[in-house]
Amino acid sequence: MADDEGRHQRKVRHHFLLVSYGFQSHINPGRVLAHRLARLGGVDGGSISVTLSVPAATYRCMFPSPDADAAEATTTDGVISYVPYSDGVDDGSMPRDAADRAVRRRATSASLSAAAARLAGSGRPVTCIMCTVVSLPVVDVARELDIPVAVYWIQTATLLAINYHYFVHGYSELVAAHAADPAHELRLPGLSRPLQISNLPSYLTDMSGSESAKAFSEVFQEFFQYMGQWQPKVLVATLDELEPDALAEMKRHVEVFTVAPMVGSSTEARIHLFKHDSADKKRYMGWLQAHPEKSVVYVSFGSLSKYTKHQMDEIVGGLRQCGRPYLLVVRRDGIADDDDESRSLEKRTQSQGMVVDWCNQLEVLSHPAVGCFVSHCGWNSTMEAMVSGVPIVGVPNMFDQPTNVLFIEEEWEVGIKAERSGDGVLMGTELARCVELVMGEGAKAMAIREKAKALKEIAQAAAAVGGSAERNLRDFVKAIPCQNQ
Structure with missing residues (x-):
């Protein structure tokens, strides 16, 4: 021995x-x-x-x-x-x-x-x-x-x-x-x-x-x-x-x-520092499975950002205005001024969307039902969207995100940036406009989806x-x- x-x-x-x-x-x-x-x-x-x-x-x-x-x-x-x-x-x-x-x-x-x-x-x-x-x-x-x-x-x-x-x-x-x-x-x-x-x-x-x-x-x-x-x-x-x-x-x-x-791959084990168990995963993956291809708006702003109740109301209002099914990730500690807000969101969105504390993001993005990712544009999230071929609506907040969204929109053309109001709030009407611009049937939406598909192929070849x-x-x-x- x-x-x-x-x-x-x-x-x-x-x-x-x-x-x-x-x-x-x-x-x-x-x-x-x-x-x-x-x-x-x-x-x-x-x-x-x-x-x-x-x-x-x-x-x-x-x-x-x-x-x-x-x-x-x-x-x-x-x-x-x-x-x-x-x-x-x-x-x-x-x-x-x-x-x-x-x-x-x-x-x-x-x-x-x-x-x-x-x-x-x-x-x-x-x-x-x-x-x-x-x-x-x-x-x-x-x-x-x-x-x-x-x-x-x-x-x-x-x-x-x-x-x-x-x-x-x-x-x-x-x-x-x-x-x-x-x-x-x-x-x-x-x-x-x-x-x-x-x-x-x-x-x-x-x-x-x-x-x-x-x-x-x-x-x-x-x-x-x-x-x-x-x-x-x-x-x-x-x-x-x-x-x-x-x-x-x-x-x-x-x-x-x-x-x-x-x-990693969508089936590879990941480390979750936030509550995430098999029951949670079964619930949101089953919900995705019930929706048509490229129909769902996935919304997540990462592990560090916090949002006010007013901002979250605007986000939910914009998603409801879209009329599309959506999966919204809101951590229990992710709303700065109302600890119970994430629970109330679940009650308000049941007919059209699903609200979860946390999820396996790469597995969600890899699901055929997801057609758009509303993201803070952190680089990990951006790369996961690219590997999955999912167009992005960017809502940058801090760190590298303002730079990333510039390249997402203007260099790689796989998404667009949502503009905030003068007081820094993403208004619901702006979110709805951007989601429709990416998920609709217009020429720009079609071009973005084609770019996202091409980039997915490049990323998958690099990862092979x-x-x-x-x-x-x-x-x-x-x-x-x-x-x-």
Whole structure:
């Protein structure tokens, strides 16, 4: 047995430690990437080991057990391993201020370093540490252990280029000078089109001086300065066909590997940090099954956004005005000023729609009954819609969403943007107009559906065995120094 174990350990060529934030939008693409890496093993008699590390509070949610709080907790799903990391607080909260951020950074770095030491002690030394988007503790650990860093950029190549030029090449001053003018246009090197201030990620144009704005700025500034100096390898969750100009630009600065789509399959197990059980799934999937092809409007604004009762009333009013069946996802905590509103929505919409707390979004989007996705346009949701060939009505709110919706509407032409009123509310009449524009029988609707179908074929080809996602991932692995050769 010992000899067999020794031979197995000598065959292990790589061990990736992938560090994720505790958000739904980070964990699932992180898990999919980890699984894809692990399943690349077997080349040259070697194998690839992957450990996904998540915050302790998230780990407890994912794997509830009496041992989940242990500092050395670990589990496996048969393909990859999972370990928690501690930020010293472990309650899922965000840092309060700069001092709190510094304390948590030190605690996280120490926790990840200890996890790496345990992995090495078990015969699986970490050969590369990775992070979703940005992570300063990951940089700290990489420096301490002298191992390569790789970035899993779960946004577009365009967002990568915007951030790189903003934080590394001094475009922050230009943006700051025009931040109050949403219509002001600026050109960034290598991008296919000029961008208005309103098209930029919200965290780059927030000049309020709020704690969250300062946190984003400080973390991104240090991380991108590191990226500019050390040029880590970057896995970008995009397709070559989607963003050729932005990719060509970023390849001038860092080594980029396009690995999309990393959304898994509709039948693949997913991690849900919100209540979602088999009874819920049976209910909404059965409801979808009862409706004709491409007839249902699916509405979901992601895992972070909250909406006022007034906004939700407008959304429901617009959906009822459409006269089409709809599936509306509203978390119990997703309405900012009325905890009971989601329950009342269920009573008000039973004749035409269904309201659920949460759902398996990729499985819903893959269902033939779904004809339109009303979305906040986070990149995970956008990519899931593309893989499923579903047109989008975009209602961007924050982060990368304003940039994504610009490309959805004007570059890829697979959807349209719904405009908000002067006070920032999506009115029901506007939502109804946009849904009809996408789902109707007009020339624009037909063109959008054709574009969505073509993009689905491109995405599915990239995701297939031997497709570009797998080839590029293999090239990435080959570029990382090995252990135990």
